[in-house]
Amino acid sequence: MLPEILTTEIVLMLLPLVAIQLGLMVFCLVKIFKEGVENLSKGLWALIVICINLLGPAIFLIVGRRKDLK
Amino acid sequence: MINVRGLNKHFGNFQALKDVNLNVEKGDIYGFIGHNGAGKSTTISILTGLAKADSGTCIVNGKDACKTVNPSDLGIGYLPEDPSFYKWMTARETLIYLLESSGKKNNPVKINEILEWVGLEESAGRKVGGFSRGMKQRLGIGAALINDPQLLFLDEPSSALDPEGRGDVLRLIKDLRDMGKTVFFSTHILSDVERICNKVGILVNGRIVKEDRLEVIQEENILPIYDIETDIALKNNIVEDIEKLKCVKKVQTFDKRIQVLTESHECGKELYRFFSDKDLNVVSFNLRKNDLEDIFLEEVNKK
Amino acid sequence: MSMTSTLKKDFMDGIRNYKFLIIFAGFMFFALLTPIMNKLVLPGLLKSQFPGMDQETMNSMLVTTQIGNIRGYLGDIFEIGMIIVSFTFCGAIAMEIREYTLILPVCSGKRYSEIILSKMIVFGLSLILVTTVSILSNYLYSGILFGFEIDGVIPVLKAGILQGLYMVFILSVIVFLGTLMRNQIIVGLLTLIFAYVSRLLGNLLDINGFTPAGLLIEAEKLENGSAAGLYITTAITIGLIVVFVAASILKLRKTDLTRR
Numbered sequence: 001m002l003p004e005i006l007t008t009e010i011v012l013m014l015l016p017l018v019a020i021q022l023g024l025m026v027f028c029l030v031k032i033f034k035e036g037v038e039n040l041s042k043g044l045w046a047l048i049v050i051c052i053n054l055l056g057p058a059i060f061l062i063v064g065r066r067k068d069l070k
Numbered sequence: 071m072i073n074v075r076g077l078n079k080h081f082g083n084f085q086a087l088k089d090v091n092l093n094v095e096k097g098d099i100y101g102f103i104g105h106n107g108a109g110k111s112t113t114i115s116i117l118t119g120l121a122k123a124d125s126g127t128c129i130v131n132g133k134d135a136c137k138t139v140n141p142s143d144l145g146i147g148y149l150p151e152d153p154s155f156y157k158w159m160t161a162r163e164t165l166i167y168l169l170e171s172s173g174k175k176n177n178p179v180k181i182n183e184i185l186e187w188v189g190l191e192e193s194a195g196r197k198v199g200g201f202s203r204g205m206k207q208r209l210g211i212g213a214a215l216i217n218d219p220q221l222l223f224l225d226e227p228s229s230a231l232d233p234e235g236r237g238d239v240l241r242l243i244k245d246l247r248d249m250g251k252t253v254f255f256s257t258h259i260l261s262d263v264e265r266i267c268n269k270v271g272i273l274v275n276g277r278i279v280k281e282d283r284l285e286v287i288q289e290e291n292i293l294p295i296y297d298i299e300t301d302i303a304l305k306n307n308i309v310e311d312i313e314k315l316k317c318v319k320k321v322q323t324f325d326k327r328i329q330v331l332t333e334s335h336e337c338g339k340e341l342y343r344f345f346s347d348k349d350l351n352v353v354s355f356n357l358r359k360n361d362l363e364d365i366f367l368e369e370v371n372k373k
Numbered sequence: 374m375s376m377t378s379t380l381k382k383d384f385m386d387g388i389r390n391y392k393f394l395i396i397f398a399g400f401m402f403f404a405l406l407t408p409i410m411n412k413l414v415l416p417g418l419l420k421s422q423f424p425g426m427d428q429e430t431m432n433s434m435l436v437t438t439q440i441g442n443i444r445g446y447l448g449d450i451f452e453i454g455m456i457i458v459s460f461t462f463c464g465a466i467a468m469e470i471r472e473y474t475l476i477l478p479v480c481s482g483k484r485y486s487e488i489i490l491s492k493m494i495v496f497g498l499s500l501i502l503v504t505t506v507s508i509l510s511n512y513l514y515s516g517i518l519f520g521f522e523i524d525g526v527i528p529v530l531k532a533g534i535l536q537g538l539y540m541v542f543i544l545s546v547i548v549f550l551g552t553l554m555r556n557q558i559i560v561g562l563l564t565l566i567f568a569y570v571s572r573l574l575g576n577l578l579d580i581n582g583f584t585p586a587g588l589l590i591e592a593e594k595l596e597n598g599s600a601a602g603l604y605i606t607t608a609i610t611i612g613l614i615v616v617f618v619a620a621s622i623l624k625l626r627k628t629d630l631t632r633r
């Protein structure tokens with residue numbers, strides 16, 4: 001948005017935030033397509049995980065994750 | 071081991087148990103028979119100390135289960151109708167957790183013994199959430215044995231299983247009998263009872279309608295009827311000869327098969343002699359018995 | 374032996390069912406997000422919306438201090454962090470009763486008090502740990518972006534622990550509601566309603582100093598040392614936690630765990 005503000009320092013500071021977001025998202029997406037889901041369809045859960053920041057993955061891990069596995 | 075007198079239990083206006091009396095002795099394999107909704111699970115949850123009765127005494131293992139607060143004080147093992155475990159634990163972790171719940175230390179040798187006994191040693195490291203119904207049932211039986219109880223309550227251990235799973239469970243119950251344990255188990259599958267029990271109680275709509283040793287019940291229900299089958303249809307004059315025998319009351323013929331109503335099953339000898347004297351080829355010769363199914367239905371229909 | 378195994382089991386539950394992960398990620402997310410929003414995103418947004426605005430007016434509309442940032446973070450947590458906490462732990466007891474998972478441990482000798490206390494200890498400590506680590510990260514981030522202005526890290530640590538204690542209180546409410554009803558979603562919703570309404574009522578009646586929500590208000594002050602009022606608020610909160618825990622144990626003891 002404002003490239004002149006994006007110094008290396010700021011980028012470094014943004015990193016953990018992006019890591020939490022992307023990390024959770026990728027972690028959940030892998031779970032959705034590798035292990036399957038409960039309550040809603042795979043596509044819907046993927047959409048929720050991608051579109052709803054933070055709360056999406058949280059909701060998925062609480063109610064959408066398949067628990068009768070392994 | 072179990073002595074229940076005048077047990078009553080209401081759910082709102084509905085009386086689930088009506089003056090239930092039971093008596094189970096040490097070493098018995100007791101079959102608690104009743105159709106769905108008869109009150110079997112309700113009775114067992116009271117006897118295990120998990121639920122409270124309205125009135126009555128229930129001595130279990132020398133203690134009054136109707137009054138105990140902690141089910142574990144009764145020193146029993148219990149397999150619920152649909153045993154629930156933490157889905158996220160493995161079978162081995164589940165058994166360790168239950169063993170440690172009693173205040174004992176983890177004992178890997180014992181845990182392995184149980185896993186092996188119930189045939190789950192290969193799946194011991196898998197999460198219980200992925201177990202089949204039969205595997206959960208076997209894990210449940212192992213869990214019931216974790217504190218070495220002398221008395222076990224098994225609520226419908228074989229009912230929800232396929233024939234193979236049922237066979238596994240019945241084998242385990244036979245093992246329990248051989249270990250000298252007392253087993254109280256409920257079921258509506260009567261052939262299972264006939265295979266392993268020595269005593270039965272029949273519960274109909276919350277009331278005990280019959281309780282006795284299995285052989286006594288079977289004895290009482292032997293009918294003096296013989297079904298005899300021959301390789302060729304019997305001629306009329308031979309049938310008349312049979313009817314002339316002293317102990318025979320009536321004969322009905324169905325092609326190659328005849329049905330002989332007698333005065334008592336002492337008549338078997340004479341019938342046997344008759345057929346061998348006449349040099350007739352007997353294919354089968356059966357004393358007809360009411361099986362548990364018939365007895366049960368008869369008791370249900372009396373009500 | 375039995376208590377250790379219960380603690381171990383609840384710890385495993387926290388890890389394998391991602392409860393710890395969810396609250397850690399949730400709190401950290403807001404801790405790191407608020408300073409960055411306030412420094413990078415919001416000024417840019419204002420500038421593009423009102424190109425002619427002078428710096429002074431803009432500053433009055435923006436958060437420009439470290440303290441302002443930490444307060445903003447604490448406010449976010451009360452609004453959204455509470456939702457995460459409620460729904461992460463709403464099944465703590467409710468689901469155990471609903472799914473009949475307490476029957477076998479209880480038959481094996483597990484005491485009702487152990488079951489409740491272990492959850493309070495494991496999940497409670499994890500909440501205090503997470504609130505403390507998160508507020509420290511927030512302190513660090515906002516300090517780097519806006520300059521450090523708080524006298525040492527102690528007030529921040531104190532704020533984190535007070536917030537954690539408030540969350541432990543919420544946990545005791547969740548556990549107690551879980552012994553009353555089996556539907557975990559309803560437990561989560563009721564907990565949220567309880568938290569928001571009680572804080573609102575506390576504001577209206579001006580009695581927040583005597584309710585657990587007073588801990589949050591105290592935390593937002595970010596002061597060194599402790600006023601007498603803080604001791605009262607803390608004592609009341611701990612008292613309420615003890616009451617809810619005791620009530621949960623008594624209720625669980627009377628519950629028919631086999632009821633279908």
Ligand SMILES: Nc1ncnc2c1ncn2[C@@H]1O[C@H](COP(=O)(O)OP(=O)(O)O)[C@@H](O)[C@H]1O
Binds near residue numbers: 081086108
């Ligand atoms: N918690 C309850 N509230 C109301 N009725 C109940 C409850 N539990 C059981 N019942 C009723 O009591 C009767 C006996 O139930 P149960 O003991 O489960 O039967 P069984 O195990 O023999 O199938 C049933 O009619 C059932 O509907």
Ligand SMILES: [Mg+2]
Binds near residue numbers: 107110111112151226
């Ligand atoms: Mg039943």
